[in-house]
Amino acid sequence: MANNLTAAFDIVADGSITTPRGFQAGGLHCGLKKTTRHDLGAIICEVPASAAGVYTTNVFQAAPILVTKDSIGEEGLLRGVIVNSGNANACTGKQGEADAFEMRAKFAEAIGVPAAHIAVASTGVIGENLKMDRVRDGIAKLPAKLAADVQGAADFNQAILTTDLVEKTACVRLELDGQVVHIAGAAKGSGMIHPNMATMLGFVTTDAAIGSAELTTLLRQATDLTFNMITVDGDTSTNDMLVAMASGLAGNATLTPAHPGWDAFAAGLRYVCEVLAKAIARDGEGATKLVEVQVRGAVSDDSAQAIAKTVIGSSLVKSAVFGADANWGRIIAAVGRAGQPVNPETVDIRLGDIVTLEQSRPIGFDEDAALEYLKGDTVVIHVDLHNGEGAATAWGCDLTYDYVRINAAYRT
Amino acid sequence: MANNLTAAFDIVADGSITTPRGFQAGGLHCGLKKTTRHDLGAIICEVPASAAGVYTTNVFQAAPILVTKDSIGEEGLLRGVIVNSGNANACTGKQGEADAFEMRAKFAEAIGVPAAHIAVASTGVIGENLKMDRVRDGIAKLPAKLAADVQGAADFNQAILTTDLVEKTACVRLELDGQVVHIAGAAKGSGMIHPNMATMLGFVTTDAAIGSAELTTLLRQATDLTFNMITVDGDTSTNDMLVAMASGLAGNATLTPAHPGWDAFAAGLRYVCEVLAKAIARDGEGATKLVEVQVRGAVSDDSAQAIAKTVIGSSLVKSAVFGADANWGRIIAAVGRAGQPVNPETVDIRLGDIVTLEQSRPIGFDEDAALEYLKGDTVVIHVDLHNGEGAATAWGCDLTYDYVRINAAYRT
Structure with missing residues (x-):
């Protein structure tokens, strides 16, 4: 866009x-x-x-x-x-x-x-x-x-x-x-x-x-x-x-x-x-990188928005991105709890250009390449639901030690 | 109960x-x-x-x-x-x-x-x-x-x-x-x-x-x-x-x-x-303490549940508890975004027995006593909305460096 x-x-x-x-x-x-x-x-x-x-x-x-x-x-x-x-x-x-x-x-x-x-x-x-x-x-x-x-x-x-x-x-x-x-x-x-x-x-x-x-x-x-x-x-x-x-x-x-x-x-x-x-x-508190979640193939734009926000808000996804861990399982778990219509059999997930899940099945991917990609300062997570024409993009950041440090004693 | x-x-x-x-x-x-x-x-x-x-x-x-x-x-x-x-x-x-x-x-x-x-x-x-x-x-x-x-x-x-x-x-x-x-x-x-x-x-x-x-x-x-x-x-x-x-x-x-x-x-x-x-x-990942949120005075038990869950789920509240910071502002902010009927003029907040907010107004409290209380291994946050008879209790934990450490590299 x-x-x-x-x-x-x-x-x-x-x-x-x-x-x-x-x-x-x-x-x-x-x-x-x-x-x-x-x-x-x-x-x-x-x-x-x-x-x-x-x-x-x-x-x-x-x-x-x-x-x-x-x-x-x-x-x-x-x-x-x-x-x-x-x-x-x-x-x-x-x-x-x-x-x-x-x-x-x-x-x-x-x-x-x-x-x-x-x-x-x-x-x-x-x-x-x-x-x-x-x-x-x-x-x-x-x-x-x-x-x-x-x-x-x-x-x-x-x-x-x-x-x-x-x-x-x-x-x-x-x-x-x-x-x-x-x-x-x-x-x-x-x-x-x-x-x-x-x-x-x-x-x-x-x-x-x-x-x-x-x-x-x-x-x-x-x-x-x-x-x-x-x-x-x-x-x-x-x-x-x-x-x-x-x-x-x-x-x-x-x-x-x-x-x-x-x-x-x-x-x-x-x-x-x-x-x-x-x-x-x-520049979220403690963030080391920008995370972008692009959802497409949802039943509507609103539905895609809800899913994108759930993924970007997941502490587990955010921690995994901080650790450069290609843990797509947490991504799909977040998609699945967003309360939106999702066909559990047709979901694709990519990290940048690296396909990790196709039609809801893990496919072998180059872990070294994924690590390298996730170490970058911008990580784009693509989710295609193959379930409609709805699309949305959300942005967030990784969850880091510094987020906790900053917020454990903000007033002091 | x-x-x-x-x-x-x-x-x-x-x-x-x-x-x-x-x-x-x-x-x-x-x-x-x-x-x-x-x-x-x-x-x-x-x-x-x-x-x-x-x-x-x-x-x-x-x-x-x-x-x-x-x-x-x-x-x-x-x-x-x-x-x-x-x-x-x-x-x-x-x-x-x-x-x-x-x-x-x-x-x-x-x-x-x-x-x-x-x-x-x-x-x-x-x-x-x-x-x-x-x-x-x-x-x-x-x-x-x-x-x-x-x-x-x-x-x-x-x-x-x-x-x-x-x-x-x-x-x-x-x-x-x-x-x-x-x-x-x-x-x-x-x-x-x-x-x-x-x-x-x-x-x-x-x-x-x-x-x-x-x-x-x-x-x-x-x-x-x-x-x-x-x-x-x-x-x-x-x-x-x-x-x-x-x-x-x-x-x-x-x-x-x-x-x-x-x-x-x-x-x-x-x-x-x-x-x-x-x-x-x-025993949540990285947790150092149990946090209990007791909400009463909500319009219904369901409403109280939604509010209690929002407070217990707030990363900012969780970080503040980890840091033993009596940051009731984050608690009231979480109450206010729960999407539930709340009278913004009538909220009381207590940390254990320490009253920090009465009728939505901050009242002076003993910061040392609050620090001592928040350093304990169980923290109870009481929220009284004075808006009905609904009540609920939710439990969670603090957000710590160890949560991030554990989840940054779970697969490895």
């Missing part, structure tokens, strides 16, 4: 969230993290941007989720988003809500826009109230740190990380109505990553002209095929949020499904989301 | 699967395991025993499952069960089926009973055909190893283990119609343990007089509250099987729901299953 998608747009290798026209970004250290890394960041837009949000499905939704829903719900417009890391402001009661609304109000005031034009996002430890004195100080200093350049984007990217090891960004451009349109994104992941908006924050900027409703439609479609198809550990956080802002400054005719460039824009947006989602999976 | 249950029966501390009258057991090393531990075992009954089986829900069911269903399906009677470890005989095609049927036939012949009175169980690596020459040799030697004593039971218990570290057994007795009735069990677990009959083999013997249909009813009820409430890693194997045999030699009046001792027998059976299930959870 990815190859077909890229035909519609170009990848901007050195692009960032400040590449689309109208956006500035930045970050600083205000003291919420114990390290000296940035822990407060913002993206702002020089005009009211059409906005869209996708949120965690967890029953317990952190205070910032409430605030962002409120802001985007108002007019579908945003002038900016403020983000802190180091503290999730989740399960923090009325004080937490007050703090999140205060973050919105203070930042809106600092950049001179209406409060309802600001989104708020937080990530980090659950159940502790924000040190608001530090947040207030940080917000006061933040506007001076915002810039429309690569450094501003880099500072923002650092400010949203928790246990992430690398920054996650993507940028593409395409032509609409003779104008160059950019779509860019930045994201953080790391643990508690699972379908339906797991612990991740994602931010998409674009200079395309598109309404809030249309942007929401496309963002949800893209999310279902990308962010909702990754898992690190099956846990879904209270704070997940993906926010998109469209400045409209590219000058294209406003995008609707009737616009000839609709599909190309949708493909570009999906590509940006897919790059970010795969980067989150590859 | 457990305290109430034990009122109806006595625990037989030194009891085993050969304690109920009529049963012999044994085991030997035939060469399926690379170590010298036993890998072939059997339980036999001197009379045709009423039989019941509960099986894996995995779409891919190993050949022995097919054979055992066939045997119990015939007349609801068993004279014995033969079990091998070291090879699961799963995903082994027609040859695997033929091998499983041959195991049944050969063992039936060796002890002089009809083939359909023998159940077969296998556990170990998936996708490799059994070394049937070794199995045949082992079966020929096995009858001489069977005994009605503790040693016979111990040999059997060893023969069913894979990566298990300890043998898992339980035995109770109760009085029915003036006769002493025993119920005993043995089980193996270790990885791939999840609700709905995960990688486990369980064997229950009793000298109670009870029909196959009634035994099946009680075995399923007990399984739903015990074996189906444990998880090690969320994976469900192709081979899980719980088989019960009732010799009837205790001489009680045949048990039916109308018998005054029905509830007591059911309680005893459930207790045996609960002891085995908890032992499997505690």
Whole structure:
């Protein structure tokens, strides 16, 4: 799919969230993290941007989720988003809500826009109230740190990380109505990553002209095929949020499904989301490699999705991949417990190009070649059910000693 | 619940699967395991025993499952069960089926009973055909190893283990119609343990007089509250099987729901299953402790079960318990993604007696006391939703470096 998608747009290798026209970004250290890394960041837009949000499905939704829903719900417009890391402001009661609304109000005031034009996002430890004195100080200093350049984007990217090891960004451009349109994104992941908006924050900027409703439609479609198809550990956080802002400054005719460039824009947006989602999976806590599961031949795409997610989420499969063990038995066991229609006689399994199971029967394969393949930094597991036309792809990572180390003492 | 249950029966501390009258057991090393531990075992009954089986829900069911269903399906009677470890005989095609049927036939012949009175169980690596020459040799030697004593039971218990570290057994007795009735069990677990009959083999013997249909009813009820409430890693194997045999030699009046001792027998059976299930959870691959999750105040027992299983299955919760980190935020996040009705304002969470969350608000607690509690070998997580009368208990274990080590190279 990815190859077909890229035909519609170009990848901007050195692009960032400040590449689309109208956006500035930045970050600083205000003291919420114990390290000296940035822990407060913002993206702002020089005009009211059409906005869209996708949120965690967890029953317990952190205070910032409430605030962002409120802001985007108002007019579908945003002038900016403020983000802190180091503290999730989740399960923090009325004080937490007050703090999140205060973050919105203070930042809106600092950049001179209406409060309802600001989104708020937080990530980090659950159940502790924000040190608001530090947040207030940080917000006061933040506007001076915002810039429309690569450094501003880099500072923002650092400010949203928790246990992430690398920054996650993507940028593409395409032509609409003779104008160059950019779509860019930045994201953080790391643990508690699972379908339906797991612990991740994602931010998409674009200079395309598109309404809030249309942007929401496309963002949800893209999310279902990308962010909702990754898992690190099956846990879904209270704070997940993906926010998109469209400045409209590219000058294209406003995008609707009737616009000839609709599909190309949708493909570009999906590509940006897919790059970010795969980067989150590859950088899952303790991960040493990206694992991709491609399921085809299922009775439907939904069924293929369920199977792909079950395989990618299996601790036994993940451990085997970490150990470079071609243990296809665990793969088929995961396929078989996904609760989906499967013909137990017709399943093929390949690891990369190495066929290990054909029509549900093990066939001899070169163990050395399999070991070599599984030692690589990307492992693709192909499952063909020969049971229909449904297909899906999911991404995850291996389960390692470091996952346990990181999560055995996250708070300390 | 457990305290109430034990009122109806006595625990037989030194009891085993050969304690109920009529049963012999044994085991030997035939060469399926690379170590010298036993890998072939059997339980036999001197009379045709009423039989019941509960099986894996995995779409891919190993050949022995097919054979055992066939045997119990015939007349609801068993004279014995033969079990091998070291090879699961799963995903082994027609040859695997033929091998499983041959195991049944050969063992039936060796002890002089009809083939359909023998159940077969296998556990170990998936996708490799059994070394049937070794199995045949082992079966020929096995009858001489069977005994009605503790040693016979111990040999059997060893023969069913894979990566298990300890043998898992339980035995109770109760009085029915003036006769002493025993119920005993043995089980193996270790990885791939999840609700709905995960990688486990369980064997229950009793000298109670009870029909196959009634035994099946009680075995399923007990399984739903015990074996189906444990998880090690969320994976469900192709081979899980719980088989019960009732010799009837205790001489009680045949048990039916109308018998005054029905509830007591059911309680005893459930207790045996609960002891085995908890032992499997505690001995989960790499586990250092047993984790028990008690959910109450849910809208229904089913809802409580779903929530308890989600919490017990959370890799983040499991890692935190391993690290003795009182990270209740991960517990509430797991509660919130269980897909069940939860009032986000009314949740209490306790770790043992240490209250960490009240009405969904964190309350200050003694971190040192929590650390001390979490360092113990049993951790009980209490979740009260204050949202109804539903309650459930689930068991699991912590996620450790050793889980990863064991599963990164299981086949090698």
